[in-house]
Amino acid sequence: MTDKNKDYILTTQHLTKSFKGFVAVNDVSLKILRGNIHALIGPNGAGKTTCFNLLTKFLDPTEGSIFFNSEDITKEKPAEIARRGIVRSFQISAVFPHLTLLENVRIALQSKRKTSFQFWRSEESLNDLNQKALELLNAVELESFHKQLAVELPYGRKRALEIATTLALEPELMLLDEPTQGMGHEDVDHVMKLIKSVSSGRTILMVEHNMKVVSGISDSITVLSRGSILAEGDYQTISTNPEVMTAYMGTQATESVHE
Amino acid sequence: MMRTVTYLILLAIGLLLPHFVYPVLLMKILCFAIFACAFNLLLGFSGLLSFGHAAFFGGAAYIAGYLIKNLELPTIIGILGGVLFTALLGWLVGLLAIRRQGIYFAMVTLALAQMIYFICLEAPITGGEDGMQGIPRGNLFGLSLQSDLTLYYVVLAGFIFAFLLIYRTIHSPFGQVLKAIRENEPRAISLGYDVSKYKLLAFVLSASISGFAGILKMLVFNFATLTDVHWHMSGDVVLMTIFGGIGTILGPVVGSTIIIGLEDQLADSAGDMVTVIMGAIFVVCVLIFRKGIVGESVALYQRMLGRKNLT
Numbered sequence: 001m002t003d004k005n006k007d008y009i010l011t012t013q014h015l016t017k018s019f020k021g022f023v024a025v026n027d028v029s030l031k032i033l034r035g036n037i038h039a040l041i042g043p044n045g046a047g048k049t050t051c052f053n054l055l056t057k058f059l060d061p062t063e064g065s066i067f068f069n070s071e072d073i074t075k076e077k078p079a080e081i082a083r084r085g086i087v088r089s090f091q092i093s094a095v096f097p098h099l100t101l102l103e104n105v106r107i108a109l110q111s112k113r114k115t116s117f118q119f120w121r122s123e124e125s126l127n128d129l130n131q132k133a134l135e136l137l138n139a140v141e142l143e144s145f146h147k148q149l150a151v152e153l154p155y156g157r158k159r160a161l162e163i164a165t166t167l168a169l170e171p172e173l174m175l176l177d178e179p180t181q182g183m184g185h186e187d188v189d190h191v192m193k194l195i196k197s198v199s200s201g202r203t204i205l206m207v208e209h210n211m212k213v214v215s216g217i218s219d220s221i222t223v224l225s226r227g228s229i230l231a232e233g234d235y236q237t238i239s240t241n242p243e244v245m246t247a248y249m250g251t252q253a254t255e256s257v258h259e
Numbered sequence: 260m261m262r263t264v265t266y267l268i269l270l271a272i273g274l275l276l277p278h279f280v281y282p283v284l285l286m287k288i289l290c291f292a293i294f295a296c297a298f299n300l301l302l303g304f305s306g307l308l309s310f311g312h313a314a315f316f317g318g319a320a321y322i323a324g325y326l327i328k329n330l331e332l333p334t335i336i337g338i339l340g341g342v343l344f345t346a347l348l349g350w351l352v353g354l355l356a357i358r359r360q361g362i363y364f365a366m367v368t369l370a371l372a373q374m375i376y377f378i379c380l381e382a383p384i385t386g387g388e389d390g391m392q393g394i395p396r397g398n399l400f401g402l403s404l405q406s407d408l409t410l411y412y413v414v415l416a417g418f419i420f421a422f423l424l425i426y427r428t429i430h431s432p433f434g435q436v437l438k439a440i441r442e443n444e445p446r447a448i449s450l451g452y453d454v455s456k457y458k459l460l461a462f463v464l465s466a467s468i469s470g471f472a473g474i475l476k477m478l479v480f481n482f483a484t485l486t487d488v489h490w491h492m493s494g495d496v497v498l499m500t501i502f503g504g505i506g507t508i509l510g511p512v513v514g515s516t517i518i519i520g521l522e523d524q525l526a527d528s529a530g531d532m533v534t535v536i537m538g539a540i541f542v543v544c545v546l547i548f549r550k551g552i553v554g555e556s557v558a559l560y561q562r563m564l565g566r567k568n569l570t
Contacts, residue, residue, distance in 0.1 A: 079452055082451035090445065094443060095446070097442055097443070099442060118433055123434065126432055169450060
């Protein structure tokens with residue numbers, strides 16, 4: 001199990017973020033294997049979202065470094081990170097509410113073009129992206145709603161739209177922040193399948209509370225607690241780890257993590 | 260189709276109106292309409308509330324006035340020079356302001372605009388409290404602008420040019436990105452857009468067109484006045500835009516027409532009460548019809564049609 005013969009897409013070394021004395025993320029060294037669905041779990045306030053914000057440079061780390069495909073990206077701006085192929089979603093659904101579904105996806109497709117500053121050019125010059133946008137919407141079963149405004153969609157479908165938008169960038173690494181949060185059972189199953197289906201050919205790192213999702217689709221898991229890594233491994237290893245039980249449930253209850 | 264017909268009718272009205280209404284009032288309305296449209300490009304389509312747009316509107320008038328009166332340069336050079344100046348000024352102010360959001364953005368623009376105001380008040384060439392007076396209209400493309408009617412058509416052409424430019428900007432690949440930033444800025448960043456660059460370009464465009472409006476107004480009245488750089492003016496343009504409808508294409512035109520028209524009508528009868536009446540209008544607007552006149556009309560129209568997503 002030496003690190004050298006493994007293909008890591010993203011690694012962090014001693015990543016630390018402190019806010020005025022409070023250490024939200026403490027010396028976290030993550031290793032994400034290429035092609036994996038990697039789940040980041042942990043109790044509330046464990047630093048999962050802060051970790052995401054650090055990886056996508058929405059926050060600057062106090063200490064430590066981040067490597068993507070072995071390149072140091074610690075100093076880069078959020079938009080640069082995105083252009084490298086690390087694309088994130090947000091805890092609250094991240095759509096453009098008053099744009100149509102088609103436009104939502106097209107904005108992502110458009111970001112690779114050089115015409116985005118051209119205020120003198122007609123927006124009809126974007127119409128050749130429509131076909132690709134419709135295909136992406138089709139992949140998440142939203143094609144028939146493409147003329148609707150995103151704001152009119154029910155919650156579960158907004159998240160599906162968000163995934164379609166993210167996919168439009170053909171990211172190497174997708175970061176999903178609680179993709180099933182606040183969803184009903186059917187939606188959870190649906191989004192789970194969706195994540196599984198889009199994971200081929202790319203790596204996914206997700207923060208997730210729903211153990212059914214975590215056990216169902218993730219290849220490896222990192223447990224954070226109070227800003228530090230508590231345990232790492234596959235679901236079997238994690239779910240039987242006594243420290244993880246304690247962090248999640250207090251002292252008793254050994255079976256609860258199994259659902 | 261219906262849209263084209265509406266615009267053609269408006270154009271016909273614009274061409275015929277000076278034969279029935281005092282052209283100077285119409286020109287004033289058009290200048291403010293350009294100003295409000297430029298402001299709306301920023302507020303309505305990029306979600307940035309600037310509280311310092313008077314600096315561009317009034318500042319450009321001083322620069323153009325200086326070029327035309329003191330340096331005796333042709334009118335067209337004055338116009339271009341003034342617009343170029345506001346583009347640069349807009350770039351500077353924008354560069355500083357877009358680092359902040361919401362109320363802080365507004366405060367930075369206000370503070371910088373106040374600096375411009377004091378420069379206009381104190382600088383030796385601006386005429387202090389009297390403003391810069393007696394700026395000749397000169398000629399444009401060999402056409403004397405002395406007659407109000409001639410100048411009216413020039414201003415109308417200027418308005419149409421600015422309106423089309425803004426319309427195209429909104430409906431361009433750039434406009435799409437602006438709307439995305441307005442709708443959800445973090446998401447736009449996560450899709451790889453360097454949002455501050457887009458905001459800055461929007462700010463520069465809006466400032467330049469505001470400057471253009473200020474220069475036209477200066478030509479109409481033959482002087483550049485402190486009123487136009489005062490922060491009241493920044494407030495007035497907010498009022499016109501909100502009253503007409505933020506984020507609608509025609510809203511700022513309707514807003515400025517009604518507000519300037521009202522001011523003109525009430526100037527004799529109401530005197531200082533005009534400010535109170537304007538304030539009351541603003542309150543009613545914010546409380547009852549938030550989308551503004553055009554915004555509410557469109558909403559009503561859509562409700563009557565019983566379908567959504569007309570846009």
